[in-house]
Amino acid sequence: MAHAATLEIKGLNKQYQVRGESLSVLEDISLSIKPGEFVSIVGSSGCGKSTLLKLIIGLEDDFQGELLLDGNRIVGTSLERGIVFQEHRLFPWLTVEQNIGIGLLNNTKLSEEEKRKSVQEHIELVGLKDFASAYPYQLSGGMSQRVAIARALVNRPEVLLLDEPFGALDAFTRAYLQQELQRIWEKEGITMILVTHDVEEAVYLGDRVVVMQPRPGRIKRIVDIPLPRERNRSSAEFVALKEEVLREFADTPVTETELVAELVVEEAYPNIHELKAA
Amino acid sequence: MSLIQTIRNRDWRGAALPIGLLAVWYIVTAFEWVNTKLVVPPEKVVQVAYNYVTHASFIGDVIASLTRDLSGFVLGGVAGILLGVALGLSRWFERIVGPSFNTLKQISLFAWLPLISTWLGTGDSAKILFISLSAFYPVALNTFDGVRGISKAQIEVARVYGFTRWQMVTRLILPAASPQILTGLHLGLIYAWVATIGAEFLLIRSGSGLGNTVIQGRDAFNVELIVFGMLVIGFVGAFFNHIASRIEARLLAWRGDQA
Amino acid sequence: MSDITRPAVYWPNNSKWLQHLLPYVGGFATRLSYAAVGLLLPLALLGLWQFAVTHEWIAIQLLPPPELVWQSLRELWESGDLASNLAISLSRIGWSVLIGSSIGWLLGFWIGLSNTARAYLYPSFEVFSQFPVVGWVPILIIFLGIDEALKIAAISFAVVVPVTVATYKGIVNIPRNLLEVAQVYRFTRIQILLRVVLPAALPSLFSGFRQGIMQAWLALVFVELLASSEGIGYLMVWGRQLMQLDLVFVGVIVIGIVGVSLDLSLRWIESRLQSWRHAAH
Ligand SMILES: Nc1ncnc2c1ncn2[C@@H]1O[C@H](COP(=O)(O)OP(=O)(O)OP(=O)(O)O)[C@@H](O)[C@H]1O
Ligand SMILES: [Mg+2]
Numbered sequence: 001m002a003h004a005a006t007l008e009i010k011g012l013n014k015q016y017q018v019r020g021e022s023l024s025v026l027e028d029i030s031l032s033i034k035p036g037e038f039v040s041i042v043g044s045s046g047c048g049k050s051t052l053l054k055l056i057i058g059l060e061d062d063f064q065g066e067l068l069l070d071g072n073r074i075v076g077t078s079l080e081r082g083i084v085f086q087e088h089r090l091f092p093w094l095t096v097e098q099n100i101g102i103g104l105l106n107n108t109k110l111s112e113e114e115k116r117k118s119v120q121e122h123i124e125l126v127g128l129k130d131f132a133s134a135y136p137y138q139l140s141g142g143m144s145q146r147v148a149i150a151r152a153l154v155n156r157p158e159v160l161l162l163d164e165p166f167g168a169l170d171a172f173t174r175a176y177l178q179q180e181l182q183r184i185w186e187k188e189g190i191t192m193i194l195v196t197h198d199v200e201e202a203v204y205l206g207d208r209v210v211v212m213q214p215r216p217g218r219i220k221r222i223v224d225i226p227l228p229r230e231r232n233r234s235s236a237e238f239v240a241l242k243e244e245v246l247r248e249f250a251d252t253p254v255t256e257t258e259l260v261a262e263l264v265v266e267e268a269y270p271n272i273h274e275l276k277a278a
Numbered sequence: 279m280s281l282i283q284t285i286r287n288r289d290w291r292g293a294a295l296p297i298g299l300l301a302v303w304y305i306v307t308a309f310e311w312v313n314t315k316l317v318v319p320p321e322k323v324v325q326v327a328y329n330y331v332t333h334a335s336f337i338g339d340v341i342a343s344l345t346r347d348l349s350g351f352v353l354g355g356v357a358g359i360l361l362g363v364a365l366g367l368s369r370w371f372e373r374i375v376g377p378s379f380n381t382l383k384q385i386s387l388f389a390w391l392p393l394i395s396t397w398l399g400t401g402d403s404a405k406i407l408f409i410s411l412s413a414f415y416p417v418a419l420n421t422f423d424g425v426r427g428i429s430k431a432q433i434e435v436a437r438v439y440g441f442t443r444w445q446m447v448t449r450l451i452l453p454a455a456s457p458q459i460l461t462g463l464h465l466g467l468i469y470a471w472v473a474t475i476g477a478e479f480l481l482i483r484s485g486s487g488l489g490n491t492v493i494q495g496r497d498a499f500n501v502e503l504i505v506f507g508m509l510v511i512g513f514v515g516a517f518f519n520h521i522a523s524r525i526e527a528r529l530l531a532w533r534g535d536q537a
Numbered sequence: 538m539s540d541i542t543r544p545a546v547y548w549p550n551n552s553k554w555l556q557h558l559l560p561y562v563g564g565f566a567t568r569l570s571y572a573a574v575g576l577l578l579p580l581a582l583l584g585l586w587q588f589a590v591t592h593e594w595i596a597i598q599l600l601p602p603p604e605l606v607w608q609s610l611r612e613l614w615e616s617g618d619l620a621s622n623l624a625i626s627l628s629r630i631g632w633s634v635l636i637g638s639s640i641g642w643l644l645g646f647w648i649g650l651s652n653t654a655r656a657y658l659y660p661s662f663e664v665f666s667q668f669p670v671v672g673w674v675p676i677l678i679i680f681l682g683i684d685e686a687l688k689i690a691a692i693s694f695a696v697v698v699p700v701t702v703a704t705y706k707g708i709v710n711i712p713r714n715l716l717e718v719a720q721v722y723r724f725t726r727i728q729i730l731l732r733v734v735l736p737a738a739l740p741s742l743f744s745g746f747r748q749g750i751m752q753a754w755l756a757l758v759f760v761e762l763l764a765s766s767e768g769i770g771y772l773m774v775w776g777r778q779l780m781q782l783d784l785v786f787v788g789v790i791v792i793g794i795v796g797v798s799l800d801l802s803l804r805w806i807e808s809r810l811q812s813w814r815h816a817a818h
Contacts, residue, residue, distance in 0.1 A: 059434050077437045089435045093453040093532045105449075106440040137534035155439075291653075292660030316679065370574075377575030378582075384796030385789060386758040388770075392777040392785045397599060472669040476759055479671060496675045504675045512668035519667050 005070045005080070005158045005191055007033040007056070012065035014051055024216040025051050029065070031210065031219065036189040040206030042199055042249055048217025049195040050086055053161045056193070057083045069159070079106060082157035084165040086195075088144040090136040096147050097123060097132045103154040122150040125180060127173070141168040149177065153184060162194045166201065178205060182229065199249060203242045204231055211248040221248050318501045326502035327509075336491065340510070343474055343488040346402060350409025351470040355463055358414045362421025362462070363451065372422075383415050387473065391480055400484035405477045412473035413466035420462030424455025457530055464522040471515050488514075601783040609783040610790065619772075623791065626761065626768040629688050630753050636689065637696025638749050642742070644697070645704025650734070659705075666702060670695045670756055674763065683764040688757070695756035696749040703745025707738035743810060747803045754796060769795075 012029040015022045025048045033039055041049050054060050055067060058077040067074040069081075082103075090099045100122055104115045123132050126146035136144055145168045152160060162181075166174045182205060185192055196202050202209045206225055213220040223245050227237055300320065306312050307319035330336040365372045365379070391408055398404035428451060436450045452459070478489025492507030494500075583603060589595055590602040613619035648655045648662070674691050681687045711734060719733045761770025769788055776784025 057438060059437060077440060079440050081438075083438055085431070085435070087431065089431050091432065091435070091450075091453070093456065102435075102439055102449075105445065106442070135532040135534070137532065289656055291656040292658075294657055295661045373571055373574045374578055377572075378578045381579075381793060381797055384800050385793040386754045386796060388755065388758040388762055389773065389789050389792045391762065392773045393782075393789060396777060396780075396782060396785065468669075472671055475669055476671040479674070480759075480762055492672075492675050496678055499679075501676075501679055504679060508668075508672050508676055511672035512664075515669050515672070516664060516667040 006035050006068075007031075007159060007191060007193075008066070008068040008071075009033075009056075010066040010068070012052075012055065012063060012067065014048070014055060014060070014063040026055075026063075027216040027218050029217070029219055031222075033191060033193070036185075036191055038185055038192045038194070038205055038207045039210060040202035040208070041193065041195045041210045041212060042197065042202050042245065043210075043212030043217070043220075044214055044249070045197075047212045047214035049212060050163055051217070053083060053163050053193065053195060056159070057081055057161055079155060080158045081161070082152040082155055082159070083161040084145075084148050084152045084163060086163040086167075088136075088141075088148040090144055090147055090151075092136045095133045095135055096128055096139070099136070099147055100150045100154055103151040107155055118154055122154045125153070126150045126177070142170065142173065145169065146173070146177070156188055157190065159191045159193070162192065164195055164197060167197065174201075181205065186229070199242055199245050200233065203238065203245060204233060209245050211245060223248070315499075316501065318505065323502045323505045326500075327506045330503070330506065335486075339486050339488050339491050340514075342486050343478065344514070346405055346487065347409060347470050347474040350406045350473070351413045351467055352410075353406065354410030354413030354470065355417050355466055357410065358417025358419075358462065358466065359421050359459060361414075362418040362423075362459070363425055363447070363455075365418070365422045366425025366455070367451070379418070383419070387412050387415075387469070388476060388480070391477060395481055400481040402485060405474070405481065405485070408477050409470050409473045412469040416465035416469060417459070417462040420458045420465070421455060424458030424462075425451055427458070428454045457533065460526045460529060464519075464526060467518050467522050468515065471511075471518055475511055598780055598782065601781075601786060606783045606786045606790070609781075610787045613772075613784075613787060619787070619791065622767055622769050622772050623795070626757060626770070627795075629685075629692060629768065630750070630757055633689050633692035633753050633757075634696055634746075634750055637693035637753065638700045638746055640693070641697045641700025641745065641749065642704055645701045645745070646708065648701075649705045649708030649738075650730075662701065666698045670698075670752070671759055674760065678764065687764065688760050691760050692753045692756045695752040699748035699752055700745040703741045703748065704738070707741025707745070708734060710741075711737045739810065743807055747807070750799060750803065754799065758792060 009029055009031040012026055013024070014026040015024050017023070029052065031039075041052070043049055051060075055063055056074065058074050058081065061075070074081075091102065094102070097119060100119045101115070104110060104118065107115065110118065120132075123129055126149055128143060128146060128150075131139065131143065136147075139147070145165060149162075149165050152162075166177060169177065178201060181192075184190070192205075194202070194205060199209075203225055209223045209225060211220045211223065212218065223241065225241055227235075227241070231238055303317070304320055307314050307317055361375075361379070365376060387408075390411060394404050394408050398407060432450060432454060436446055441449065474487070475489040478485075478487040479493050482490050482493050488507060488511060492504055492511070495503030495507060586600070587603055590597070590600060610619070644658075644662070648658050670691065673694055674687075677687055677690050677694075681690055715733055715737055716729070719729045724732065757768075758770045761768040762774055765771040765774075769791055773785050773788035776782065776788065
């Protein structure tokens, strides 16, 4: 069983070289995540959320600052840390079952029999029992994403990073999988970091919601969610917290296109701000 | 679908040309409008074909050619995959070996035959080496392309799940590059057959094989034999092609119908 | 995370210092150093060859010394023998490519554009295209003898198949939506052909042409080895019969040089063609 770990992010900076120029993607990110904590990250597109996860998982070693897991510097990838990528990234030559099995390929704790059982359980968990031997090209986007979730979960890592895992799902499946994720999180005590565009989801699942802002990516605010679980999405406290996050989220001009859109709107309706305030 | 429907639904227009040609061939020879020594009548070809097919030595020739072809193909294919993977995996290996490989590849295949036959004689070892060389280039080239094209996203997945080097090769690189590797093997199979027949034509005086027999037919002005031999050579080639396509489709079923 | 920049496959525990170093070396210097690295292997092989000869590992009849090969190359060049044989081979290629690709383009366009032609011809062509060219040679010899006509016919055969296939595929695979645009603007047939089909199929037309030339090159050496009294292939047969392996080596080298030049010039034309296409858009 996984034991949860403390994740310490200290003064993290990350640049990408784009056509010879250095583009700052993350700037001075500091965050301390307690063992077994559930942290949601929201922020507009391009503010560096995926990049942050990529650093934590250990796929990128060219950055400044410190990344510590239980006090140890993170170097390279490890089976202790799992990730659901933003794109499903299934191997197209493997069936659903085999793709999930990749998660246990190098797991030395389970016997072959236990592995097989665990894979079956996770196929059922994501509701793809009838598709166990289907190839990725036969799946819809949402189904592929569910396979990717199962692949990451099956190994029961100490830290699980989720990059918009429910983005491609219908509302019903999404709500169901949110529940299941919460159940696994409570049962296993895994430290989870969830990147999402859905503020309600962030508030529903997170102990804290980290709001990031773009260019360069920084932490704008961290909102505590001190609500007991199971949370009620329509309770007054829930709605208030959601509004609070949404407010932080909303007044960062989002992407360039959205920025342009805003300017266009302003030009067309000079009194838009009064309208908004009203 | 019933057989009758299958037959009816088929587009039979494609059969018009071969049937027409066959008819013309038959008529011009039957009425002796042409020199029937040169343009032999079809029924004589059938007769010769029957004689040869029932003749043990002809079957032996075909088997000898096929064995040669497949041995060369396997050798060349394996070598090609190894080199292609190595070139695709290591930048430095690619920088050192790549330019030489690309230059040697431009030397027309048959140009090697005089050299090889001087060194190894005209027996099977020379022929097999030559055949494997012909299969080697397309396999190596396509394997290299496939390995180079593996996406960074997939490599990241492999790293996250702690793949060992061996797993990288067997579970990521080979399957991910398999469409191109199979394309290379398919081409290699075609080239190997060309090389087999070509080598048997050119090194006629040694060993037995389909190519030897056909070329001897030319020396003896046995046109029936040549026509028949040519058909056999062609159909073996077409058969290989067909088999290769089938295997490719089978192994690449995971790609859906994008192929 | 873009898949467009595809690096060499990540290899666990790869030493990274070189990758960090490389961008700092100037572009030209890097290229120069790559070229130098690429020369290492040929130079090593040349050294080994020389070494093997001086230490008499292999009989001189089987492995002539490099300087003998070089000397023969120069002598053949100075006497004009090499140039005349090469000229003959190249003219065979030229004529065959001209004939073969004309037939191939006509056939390809015909079966690509006309459904009827496709229904009648394509099945036969498909079977025909799978017959190895070398297999046709004996029957061509019967009808054409072993003179120039044989060589031109055999090499043209080799060109027709890839050119036809590529032309046909290029036309059939033109995106439907392009043709729909043409329909919307009520293009005439000629306009569709000249303004949609031809530009859209141009890359595959050219790629078929390139394959055709490479096949011609393959077939040329084959027929010259089989039946010829001149040409670069004949030079090799002759050298082999005289047990003068240096001549065979010269043949291989010349064939290699011609092959590389053909390939390079075709690539160059292709890249020009592409940039021209982009500029036109
Ligand atoms: N490999 C790379 N090379 C160069 N720039 C990159 C690379 N990866 C990401 N970037 C840049 O870094 C910034 C952050 O990208 P990232 O993918 O982390 O954003 P994100 O917050 O996950 O966005 P989204 O919500 O759309 O997924 C973007 O401006 C992107 O263009
Ligand atoms: Mg992202």
